[in-house]
Amino acid sequence: MFTVPQTIRAQRLATCQSCKHYVSSTQSCGTLIFGRKLTPEELAEAEENNKITHYRRKTRLCGCVMPNKVRFAVYRCPINKWGRYRLNEEESELLREFVSSLPEGGRINIETVKALNEWVYKITGHRMKCQTCKGAELVNWIKREASNLE
Numbered sequence: 001m002f003t004v005p006q007t008i009r010a011q012r013l014a015t016c017q018s019c020k021h022y023v024s025s026t027q028s029c030g031t032l033i034f035g036r037k038l039t040p041e042e043l044a045e046a047e048e049n050n051k052i053t054h055y056r057r058k059t060r061l062c063g064c065v066m067p068n069k070v071r072f073a074v075y076r077c078p079i080n081k082w083g084r085y086r087l088n089e090e091e092s093e094l095l096r097e098f099v100s101s102l103p104e105g106g107r108i109n110i111e112t113v114k115a116l117n118e119w120v121y122k123i124t125g126h127r128m129k130c131q132t133c134k135g136a137e138l139v140n141w142i143k144r145e146a147s148n149l150e
């Protein structure tokens with residue numbers, strides 16, 4: 001699972017900390033569910049507490065520990081105060097160009113691996129310890145990411 005840059009984490013957490021659904025004693029979104037052991041009764045109660053109506057739409061707060069949750073690219077706020085981490089339009093276009101320049105298969109050279117790593121960092125905030133032998137894996141991953149942008 002990939003993480004986001006520190007600045008994005010800080011922005012997300014600041015949003016949570018100013019949100020009326022944030023519980024500062026447990027640092028959680030609503031009643032804490034994840035990160036502690038709950039009896040079935042406690043879990044049912046916590047899930048009930050976390051059912052809310054937001055702009056007339058019924059939804060459920062996640063009950064996660066937010067300093068942990070905000071670290072990961074794939075997560076988003078259940079009421080859309082912050083979303084899954086994405087590149088901006090210009091970066092998305094550059095990523096598409098880069099992906100279309102990648103070879104279809106076989107080994108990739110060290111320069112391409114370095115460029116791949118830079119893109120992985122830009123997208124996820126996570127530096128991978130990548131050797132050329134992992135290149136194909138990264139090529140596939142970045143192609144999937146680029147196709148998700150469309």
Ligand code: SF4
Nearest residue numbers: 016019022029077081
């Ligand atoms: S994830 Fe969303 S709803 Fe939950 S505390 Fe953060 S901003 Fe509020």
